[in-house]
Amino acid sequence: MGKNLTKRSEDYSRWYNELVIKADLAENSGVRGCMVIKPYGYAIWEKMQAELDRMFKETGHQNAYFPLFIPKSYLSREADHVEGFAKECAVVTHYRLKNAEDGSGVVVDPEAKLEEELIVRPTSETIIWDTYRKWIQSYRDLPVLVNQWANVVRWEMRTRLFLRTAEFLWQEGHTAHATKEEAIAEAEQMMEIYADFAENFMGVPVIKGVKSESERFAGAVETYCIEALMQDGKALQAGTSHFLGQNFAKAFDVKFAGKDGQQEYVWATSWGVSTRLMGALIMTHSDDNGLVLPPKLAPIQVVIVPIYKGEDQLEAISAHVEPLVKTLRSKGVSVKYDNRDTHKPGWKFNEYELKGVPVRLAIGPRDLENGTYEVARRDTLEKESVKGEDVVDRITFLLNEIQDNIYRKALNYREAHITKVDSFETFKDLLESKGGFLSAHWDGTSETEEAIKEQTKATIRCIPLDAGEEEGRCIYSGKPSKRRVLFAKAY
Amino acid sequence: MGKNLTKRSEDYSRWYNELVIKADLAENSGVRGCMVIKPYGYAIWEKMQAELDRMFKETGHQNAYFPLFIPKSYLSREADHVEGFAKECAVVTHYRLKNAEDGSGVVVDPEAKLEEELIVRPTSETIIWDTYRKWIQSYRDLPVLVNQWANVVRWEMRTRLFLRTAEFLWQEGHTAHATKEEAIAEAEQMMEIYADFAENFMGVPVIKGVKSESERFAGAVETYCIEALMQDGKALQAGTSHFLGQNFAKAFDVKFAGKDGQQEYVWATSWGVSTRLMGALIMTHSDDNGLVLPPKLAPIQVVIVPIYKGEDQLEAISAHVEPLVKTLRSKGVSVKYDNRDTHKPGWKFNEYELKGVPVRLAIGPRDLENGTYEVARRDTLEKESVKGEDVVDRITFLLNEIQDNIYRKALNYREAHITKVDSFETFKDLLESKGGFLSAHWDGTSETEEAIKEQTKATIRCIPLDAGEEEGRCIYSGKPSKRRVLFAKAY
Numbered sequence: 001m002g003k004n005l006t007k008r009s010e011d012y013s014r015w016y017n018e019l020v021i022k023a024d025l026a027e028n029s030g031v032r033g034c035m036v037i038k039p040y041g042y043a044i045w046e047k048m049q050a051e052l053d054r055m056f057k058e059t060g061h062q063n064a065y066f067p068l069f070i071p072k073s074y075l076s077r078e079a080d081h082v083e084g085f086a087k088e089c090a091v092v093t094h095y096r097l098k099n100a101e102d103g104s105g106v107v108v109d110p111e112a113k114l115e116e117e118l119i120v121r122p123t124s125e126t127i128i129w130d131t132y133r134k135w136i137q138s139y140r141d142l143p144v145l146v147n148q149w150a151n152v153v154r155w156e157m158r159t160r161l162f163l164r165t166a167e168f169l170w171q172e173g174h175t176a177h178a179t180k181e182e183a184i185a186e187a188e189q190m191m192e193i194y195a196d197f198a199e200n201f202m203g204v205p206v207i208k209g210v211k212s213e214s215e216r217f218a219g220a221v222e223t224y225c226i227e228a229l230m231q232d233g234k235a236l237q238a239g240t241s242h243f244l245g246q247n248f249a250k251a252f253d254v255k256f257a258g259k260d261g262q263q264e265y266v267w268a269t270s271w272g273v274s275t276r277l278m279g280a281l282i283m284t285h286s287d288d289n290g291l292v293l294p295p296k297l298a299p300i301q302v303v304i305v306p307i308y309k310g311e312d313q314l315e316a317i318s319a320h321v322e323p324l325v326k327t328l329r330s331k332g333v334s335v336k337y338d339n340r341d342t343h344k345p346g347w348k349f350n351e352y353e354l355k356g357v358p359v360r361l362a363i364g365p366r367d368l369e370n371g372t373y374e375v376a377r378r379d380t381l382e383k384e385s386v387k388g389e390d391v392v393d394r395i396t397f398l399l400n401e402i403q404d405n406i407y408r409k410a411l412n413y414r415e416a417h418i419t420k421v422d423s424f425e426t427f428k429d430l431l432e433s434k435g436g437f438l439s440a441h442w443d444g445t446s447e448t449e450e451a452i453k454e455q456t457k458a459t460i461r462c463i464p465l466d467a468g469e470e471e472g473r474c475i476y477s478g479k480p481s482k483r484r485v486l487f488a489k490a491y
Numbered sequence: 492m493g494k495n496l497t498k499r500s501e502d503y504s505r506w507y508n509e510l511v512i513k514a515d516l517a518e519n520s521g522v523r524g525c526m527v528i529k530p531y532g533y534a535i536w537e538k539m540q541a542e543l544d545r546m547f548k549e550t551g552h553q554n555a556y557f558p559l560f561i562p563k564s565y566l567s568r569e570a571d572h573v574e575g576f577a578k579e580c581a582v583v584t585h586y587r588l589k590n591a592e593d594g595s596g597v598v599v600d601p602e603a604k605l606e607e608e609l610i611v612r613p614t615s616e617t618i619i620w621d622t623y624r625k626w627i628q629s630y631r632d633l634p635v636l637v638n639q640w641a642n643v644v645r646w647e648m649r650t651r652l653f654l655r656t657a658e659f660l661w662q663e664g665h666t667a668h669a670t671k672e673e674a675i676a677e678a679e680q681m682m683e684i685y686a687d688f689a690e691n692f693m694g695v696p697v698i699k700g701v702k703s704e705s706e707r708f709a710g711a712v713e714t715y716c717i718e719a720l721m722q723d724g725k726a727l728q729a730g731t732s733h734f735l736g737q738n739f740a741k742a743f744d745v746k747f748a749g750k751d752g753q754q755e756y757v758w759a760t761s762w763g764v765s766t767r768l769m770g771a772l773i774m775t776h777s778d779d780n781g782l783v784l785p786p787k788l789a790p791i792q793v794v795i796v797p798i799y800k801g802e803d804q805l806e807a808i809s810a811h812v813e814p815l816v817k818t819l820r821s822k823g824v825s826v827k828y829d830n831r832d833t834h835k836p837g838w839k840f841n842e843y844e845l846k847g848v849p850v851r852l853a854i855g856p857r858d859l860e861n862g863t864y865e866v867a868r869r870d871t872l873e874k875e876s877v878k879g880e881d882v883v884d885r886i887t888f889l890l891n892e893i894q895d896n897i898y899r900k901a902l903n904y905r906e907a908h909i910t911k912v913d914s915f916e917t918f919k920d921l922l923e924s925k926g927g928f929l930s931a932h933w934d935g936t937s938e939t940e941e942a943i944k945e946q947t948k949a950t951i952r953c954i955p956l957d958a959g960e961e962e963g964r965c966i967y968s969g970k971p972s973k974r975r976v977l978f979a980k981a982y
Contacts, residue, residue: 066520067522092581130520146530
């Protein structure tokens with residue numbers, strides 16, 4: 001197809017890296033581990049943001065904005081939290097540069113040293129709970145349901161575009177509640193919203209569950225998560241929602257007076273999804289020809305390519321296409337009519353396949369004569385000739401059909417890659433030969449989890465919420481277990 | 492009115508600070524100079540963003556995202572640019588913390604020192620032009636029309652909520668063009684868009700002009716600006732758009748092959764508005780009773796307050812109000828029906844006045860009987876009784892009328908505060924007694940500008956674009972001058 005894209009079967013990881021670059025989604029910057037999100041990639045992220053933001057607001061959340069910087073001492077207040085984030089913090093120590101004496105440029109001005117170092121936020125629980133102390137006095141001030149769209153920094157040593165970058169974009173919800181039950185219900189609600197978004201907008205099937213203790217967020221009592229499966233059999237954590245108990249309220253002394261006048265610590269949640277979702281989106285659906293985008297998140301849903309020789313033919317085609325473009329736009333379909341004369345139709349076909357545009361229309365002189373369009377769908381690459389009077393309906397149908405089809409395809413793949421395993425030998429074999437989620441009994445200890453991880457690189461992705469109780473024995477230790485958990489190698 | 496708000500006539504600066512806090516717009520955080528934008532303030536900013544983003548996209552711009560960090564050496568590449576920003580940079584020097592040996596918390600790990608320090612972006616020209624080198628090879632790659640919504644950091648020593656904060660939110664457009672003319676046209680277009688937004692959405696009249704050399708953006712050839720006038724007679728720069736010439740293209744070696752195959756440096760613009768606009772919005776319209784918001788940017792356009800005794804009355808009122816709420820929402824009006832029983836009507840009236848909700852409806856048992864509403868408009872505080880069947884039309888009318896009225900009022904104030912001055916004595920007198928813009932002749936030198944600034948604190952806000960030529964003599968030096976410029980004390 002002339003795309004020069006490595007095949008997934010040859011080298012999945014290389015295919016991914018090439019695709020992100022070639023489809024103009026993102027690229028590495030001059031700053032180690034930090035990416036540039038290019039306009040086409042950012043347009044997809046904006047569509048994700050818009051849907052998520054709508055869902056958050058419909059469930060009563062409001063947006064706000066908190067400082068980028070966190071005083072170093074704030075981090076230390078919650079013991080698990082600092083343990084989890086101290087090792088990957090960007091630290092601001094000075095607030096001024098000055099000219100180097102040798103004229104070689106600018107150097108840090110040693111006289112402009114901060115009294116207390118500032119951490120570039122890796123997540124905002126500490127600065128936000130320091131603020132909530134001022135906002136919350138009484139039960140009347142609760143719940144506080146706040147979300148923030150922001151950039152965060154975690155100094156990762158090995159980075160990959162979208163999947164793991166030193167700086168990434170995300171949203172982080174931080175809520176405060178009067179009761180434990182209400183906070184747990186909030187954390188569960190947000191996990192459900194993430195699952196709804198992943199499945200019904202991204203077309204990515206996910207498993208809902210809770211994390212084991214060692215995989216929990218630093219400072220959480222319970223971490224709910226949604227886990228997706230990529231085409232190479234590796235799992236990807238697509239979103240997390242944490243029940244934080246009273247940990248941060250205690251660390252930052254946030255109490256409220258109940259109806260009975262009694263002072264009590266506030267209950268908390270936090271929840272987030274990030275530009276990592278872009279990685280999940282790309283890896284779930286795309287193929288050896290390039291991106292495959294779900295119509296609901298595609299910046300361009302329909303592209304129309306004219307095939308012509310000379311100005312006259314182009315004009316005739318353009319005049320014919322114009323009302324169609326208008327009709328589609330009035331129905332909320334985003335359409336691009338690509339009449340550039342700098343590129344040939346074949347080049348354009350390639351380009352829009354690479355960029356995952358769900359539906360492509362082509363129209364040449366013969367189509368014009370016959371009153372037809374050539375309609376191609378990106379997911380299956382099937383083409384058909386459609387009469388002009390039917391084309392709007394056909395496009396509407398196809399956009400729904402593609403959305404459903406890529407979800408079904410991903411779901412079938414996922415279902416075919418959840419395997420019940422009852423021995424460690426089979427576990428190891430399957431992990432190498434097939435990958436996917438391995439549903440296995442586990443004795444519930446961090447030691448066993450760690451040993452399995454060391455020997456196989458597989459981790460417990462989650463304890464699925466819909467897993468019933470089942471008597472069994474841990475595949476590693478042989479000790480009794482009451483339910484299966486899902487293991488996988490993960491991004 | 493029970494708002495405990497300092498009067499503007501008593502202390503304008505204190506009035507502003509109190510209003511920002513009491514109207515729940517923003518507050519100071521635990522981090523020096525960094526603010527927390529609270530949900531109500533952020534909701535206004537989101538409305539601003541949505542309108543601006545639409546305007547940018549309608550003129551062909553796309554959003555993208557570039558790294559938060561800028562390698563120190565990048566800043567030095569453009570001489571004026573580094574001069575302008577080096578003195579107020581947050582500098583990241585380390586990437587890890589470790590536990591203090593005395594157990595007192597975490598300290599910076601000296602072994603995790605960065606090879607090259609990173610600057611938290613004060614503006615992104617350098618990192619973006621380092622990226623554009625990869626994006627631009629030929630005239631076919633031009634123009635590049637990109638915008639970014641982001642946070643930036645400038646280490647200001649004296650900060651004020653929204654007006655001057657160490658971290659602020661903004662958008663920064665960065666465009667690349669094949670010709671000088673096209674880049675200048677772009678810079679001018681963006682100034683026009685900012686003026687359109689300020690006047691027609693914020694209701695803030697602005698003067699369009701260019702900056703004198705000493706007030707120009709560090710690295711620009713020409714800085715276009717929009718200047719607004721606050722109620723205390725001080726000017727506020729509300730937005731700037733820069734023609735950057737080939738300065739950044741040369742600094743980062745960004746060339747393109749023209750149609751003739753010749754290599755040429757690319758022409759650039761950058762332009763931005765920030766959360767500072769919130770300060771302009773607040774100070775232009777608000778009064779001693781609190782915020783006055785333009786309906787087009789008000790998060791709540793209409794609030795309905797029931798006045799009742801007991802559940803039965805509330806139920807009857809709620810049933811009566813419900814269809815009105817639905818009708819208004821279907822017309823795109825954002826309505827809040829505040830039926831909370833935790834607060835009295837008088838408290839609510841106060842609260843929504845303080846928060847600048849443009850139209851307030853009240854309905855009690857007698858209104859219910861008569862089929863009327865009490866309708867109050869925030870800008871003039873006038874009240875009237877309106878029949879139920881007329882209330883939707885009246886609200887629609889009032890929302891337009893208030894939008895127009897507050898603009899007219901601000902424009903009248905501004906027009907009354909532009910004074911032609913022909914002597915330095917009068918200049919100094921007027922600056923103290925009346926403030927506002929002083930239209931005066933200036934000899935065009937930085938020395939005179941600096942001297943006037945030192946003696947009066949007034950700066951040249953802009954050289955208005957619509958100022959015709961006029962022979963005169965500089966008010967300070969007496970040297971010949973060909974046009975008047977606008978001086979003012981400024982935020």
